[in-house]
Amino acid sequence: MNTHTINCPQCGSDLPLTFRYSKLMLCDHCGSSLFLEDDAVRFAGKQSILPEYPSLLQLKQTFSYLNNTYLPVGHIRYDYEKGFWDEWWVIDNSGEGVWVTVDEGDFAFEREIEPPSPLQFQDLRLDTMFDGWLVTERGHATCEGFEGELPKIVTIGASFDYVDLSKRGGKLFSLEFSDQGIKAAKGIWVDPFEIKVDE
Amino acid sequence: MNNKKIEGIQCTQCNAPLSLHGGGHKIKSLTCQYCGTVMDAHNDFKVLAQFSEQQKPANSPLSMGMQGRIKGIHFTVIGIIEWYSEGSQWIDYQIFSSTHGYAWLVHDRGHWIFLRRTRHLPSKSLWSISLLQSFTAQERKFRLYERFNAQITYVVGELTWIARVGDQTQLAEAIAPPYIFSEERSDKETEFYFGEYIDALEIESEFGADKKYPASKMHPLKPYQSKVIAPLAKAAKPFAWLSLFVSLLIIFFMHGNTVDVQLVTTENINNEKVQLTYEFPVKKTKQLIILQLDTHSAGDLFDFLIKKKNSTRPLLQLGSNNTKGSEKNTTFIIKKKITSVRSQFNVTKAGVYQLSFIEKKTNITQNKFISKVKIKIKEGYVSAYYFTLLLIFSLLIIFVAYLFRLSFESARWRASGVGS
Numbered sequence: 338m339n340t341h342t343i344n345c346p347q348c349g350s351d352l353p354l355t356f357r358y359s360k361l362m363l364c365d366h367c368g369s370s371l372f373l374e375d376d377a378v379r380f381a382g383k384q385s386i387l388p389e390y391p392s393l394l395q396l397k398q399t400f401s402y403l404n405n406t407y408l409p410v411g412h413i414r415y416d417y418e419k420g421f422w423d424e425w426w427v428i429d430n431s432g433e434g435v436w437v438t439v440d441e442g443d444f445a446f447e448r449e450i451e452p453p454s455p456l457q458f459q460d461l462r463l464d465t466m467f468d469g470w471l472v473t474e475r476g477h478a479t480c481e482g483f484e485g486e487l488p489k490i491v492t493i494g495a496s497f498d499y500v501d502l503s504k505r506g507g508k509l510f511s512l513e514f515s516d517q518g519i520k521a522a523k524g525i526w527v528d529p530f531e532i533k534v535d536e
Numbered sequence: 537m538n539n540k541k542i543e544g545i546q547c548t549q550c551n552a553p554l555s556l557h558g559g560g561h562k563i564k565s566l567t568c569q570y571c572g573t574v575m576d577a578h579n580d581f582k583v584l585a586q587f588s589e590q591q592k593p594a595n596s597p598l599s600m601g602m603q604g605r606i607k608g609i610h611f612t613v614i615g616i617i618e619w620y621s622e623g624s625q626w627i628d629y630q631i632f633s634s635t636h637g638y639a640w641l642v643h644d645r646g647h648w649i650f651l652r653r654t655r656h657l658p659s660k661s662l663w664s665i666s667l668l669q670s671f672t673a674q675e676r677k678f679r680l681y682e683r684f685n686a687q688i689t690y691v692v693g694e695l696t697w698i699a700r701v702g703d704q705t706q707l708a709e710a711i712a713p714p715y716i717f718s719e720e721r722s723d724k725e726t727e728f729y730f731g732e733y734i735d736a737l738e739i740e741s742e743f744g745a746d747k748k749y750p751a752s753k754m755h756p757l758k759p760y761q762s763k764v765i766a767p768l769a770k771a772a773k774p775f776a777w778l779s780l781f782v783s784l785l786i787i788f789f790m791h792g793n794t795v796d797v798q799l800v801t802t803e804n805i806n807n808e809k810v811q812l813t814y815e816f817p818v819k820k821t822k823q824l825i826i827l828q829l830d831t832h833s834a835g836d837l838f839d840f841l842i843k844k845k846n847s848t849r850p851l852l853q854l855g856s857n858n859t860k861g862s863e864k865n866t867t868f869i870i871k872k873k874i875t876s877v878r879s880q881f882n883v884t885k886a887g888v889y890q891l892s893f894i895e896k897k898t899n900i901t902q903n904k905f906i907s908k909v910k911i912k913i914k915e916g917y918v919s920a921y922y923f924t925l926l927l928i929f930s931l932l933i934i935f936v937a938y939l940f941r942l943s944f945e946s947a948r949w950r951a952s953g954v955g956s
Contacts, residue, residue: 391634421563421576441560442637507656526655529606529636 345369346380355410356428357532359486372490386488387414387482393529394425394439396485401532402446404529406430409437411485417478417499426487435498436522437513444532445509447524458498470502470510539720548581549573550559557601557614560632567615569600574691574700587701590690593618597643597745600693604742606650606734609636613743615693615840620851621686621707629876630695640729641739646751647758648739649716651731651898658728662708662719666950671710674718674730678710681756681952713948714759733757754951760939760944769937776930783920783927792826792917797910816892817912818883826914827854827891829877840877845888852881880919 342351348367362371362378372379394400399408411426422440429435436447453468461472479496497515504510507526512519545554547765550571563577565584572587593616615630626644629650633639640651658673665671670679688703706721714733719726733755739745760766765917795818818825829840840854854877883889891911 370955392944393635441562442635505657507654509655528652528654530609530652 345371347379354486355408356434356486356488358488360485360488361490363484387484392423392439393534394437394531398534400432400532402532411483411487411490413483413487415478416479416481417476421481423514426485442529444529445524446527447509447511447522449520449522452512452519452521454519456512456519458500461500467502470504472500473503474501475499543579547571547573547576549583549586555601557753562638562696563694565695567693569692574698574706576698577694584698585700590701593627593690595749596627598743598751602743604739606742609633611639615695616691617688617699618690620689621684625689630693645755646736646749647755648734648736649731649757650734651729654730655726658717662710673933676712676715678712678717681709682713683708711756714757716757733759754947756948756951760941762940765937765940769934772930772933776927776934779923779927779930783923786918786920786923790918792823792914795913795915797912814911815888816891817888818915820916821883821886823915824882824917824919826881826917827879828912830910831875839894841892841894843890844885851883854879869883880917906912
């Protein structure tokens, strides 16, 4: 996997950039959030370090799933009513990125898609069907923090409503409703026992 | 919430100190092991129900808080449920891993099953098919084993659902040993589980499970095991293939080449003694020689003698009553007036050999004659005899192993009520 290096505008540390389309990065050394805009790197503020919990996935530690190898390069944590979930931005062998959502042993691979419109959070009630999908979970979440590099800008403390929909075959469809609009992703639930983390 | 983890609380009913064993934020209920109070873990441990009379399972090899690894992943026992159905009881242990989430360890008549919830739905609903009918799930073909209703008789600890003594559920279980796929229906939801049989020794050594509960002889998921016949059959398979291959190779390509075929017609010899001699060459001494004689003689009246030309020492004497010499396998068939002789033998030196027909001494006074003698000599012949024997022996072992397996599988399905 090709990497190039940028310099943190706050502390000057070298920061290897793994994904060339990354838009947000956290400096490992000083904890600065950095916007990556074309060739420019802009300071976006500081965040506290995310508390560490036991996790199968770790930043920069490759893992394999179904004969593909993935490298986690970024990680976002969201708070919700029941606890928290993690979203890992991982890069596969071909350099393509995919999100891995992890919530206490529930693992899902997801790719962002164009959201269906028009759609309202209120219309998607629990146990109802939407376009062949069953609404299995809905709630409100807040971005608690991030680490590594990400392909999108996230704002710490920003909150949104979310809906999870399921379909036969372990398929997952998730929607996020915020002031910025709707974000959608489709994916599949995976068995964590089939994820092999490289030693 | 597991980011605000607490290690213990007091029962909101009896104030007993309760240890929390690390279940995460999906824990919905906590049941006091002292007074049987079921508390809502998502609502300040509000009392949902109380079952002070519940009896602790008499045969529980695991206890709350026990830890061990399954498939290399560290789990902790955080909850216990005992079930009852149609005269039998079993225990489900809710276990939790901080990296892999929740799972169940089921202890059923001394056998262990590791069960996890799956979101991959089966190709058919387990309620829409009949017993033994198959469907696909988890990329495997399962067959429906049984359907039954079960009732909770004991519950304690942290659980991912609110469980109360007396709660009932409908279960449909399908198997593809050692794997299981089950569908569980309650008033509120339907969930699917995928699991596999785990060796009791693994649970005993990993979790320190009590060993005093011996396993029943049969369990639906128990893999077929045989210490002798199955390994023997496995070892016999390559031998069967090898002997089949070699036998076919010999039969088709190493059957030797014909040296000579002659049809000899003799004259009436009345009551005179007769001695005919026939000569044939032998070039190959390493392989067998085949002698095939078909005579239209008056029954069993002649013996056959083979010797090297100009040698006085007979190499082989063939007769219906006495056969001696360097022969390997001789068949002597006499049917009515036809005598058929087939003999395999080998010689040590190449050269010309003689076959003589020697009349037996009998009291029969009628005319004796050999009207026609068909003589066929082949050399360079390799016998498939021993490879054929090996093939038969290997197939026999494989067949016996198959019968053992069939008997085991029959017993497995008989327990479901469909095998009988």
